[in-house]
Amino acid sequence: MSDDEKLEAILGAAYECFRLHGVRRTTMDDIARHAGMSRPAVYQHVRNKEDAFRRLATRLFSQAMADFRAGLDADAPFPERLALALAAKLRLVIKVWSESPHAEELLGEGVKLTADLVFEAHATTLDALTAAVHAERPDADAEEFAELLMALGRGLEVRSADPDVPLRRLRHGVALLVAGLDHPATA
Missing domain, CATH: 1.10.10.60 (Homeodomain-like)
Structure with missing residues (x-):
């Protein structure tokens, strides 16, 4: 081997x-x-179990980021591409929640061991979403919109009896946010 x-x-x-x-x-x-x-x-x-956890997290984040990029690059309408991209990270969290009775520890305590990796993944995701929004809607506040998309995704990272519910809500939420870009509210 x-x-x-x-x-x-x-x-x-x-x-x-x-x-x-x-x-x-x-x-x-x-x-x-x-x-x-x-x-x-x-x-x-x-070196130790913490090193194993970090290496495992690096591998899982790398796969989620590859899936995220594939979603953004998909041949699909803009809202669907955004939902596909954001679903990559959400699927990782859903996987941990559905497979482990220790998900809270892994997603909480484990994040302490991988805070730098989480920060880097967040920054990379935010930059890529900002660029995608700017390319599609140059007149929009792309960074603000990307932050809203990220907040939507984080808000759906909860344990659910049906793992399809957060993904469905993500698609619906992204569609509503994009519709708001096309029809901004007047204040």
Whole structure:
């Protein structure tokens, strides 16, 4: 097994352990056992469970960002492209909520371990949304509109019995916001 394959096995095992036990209760022994490796073999690829969590978060954020960009680049109407892009991050949060009884810890406590990654993903997302809005509606306040879109997405990051509900509400909310761009209220 190559080093990359070993790291993937470790990160997959780490996800399972964090999902099942949370970050605080997971041990390096748990990760090694789930990966089918010895602890010393795991330590050759990650320094500790916090390092495993950060590497896992980096991988998940990278995939979500690739999906976000694909949504923005989709051959679809503007509101649908925005909804597709924002749904990428929302799906990641929904996945954690639906798969783990420790989601609150993973999304709260875990963010403390990855605050810089979260900040970078937020900034990248905001910049890309601002550029997309500006390209589509040059007369709009693109940055303000992008912030509203981000707030809509964050507001929908809640546990739901039906994971399709937040995604449906996201599509509907984006459509309403874009309609507001086309028909601004007069004050």
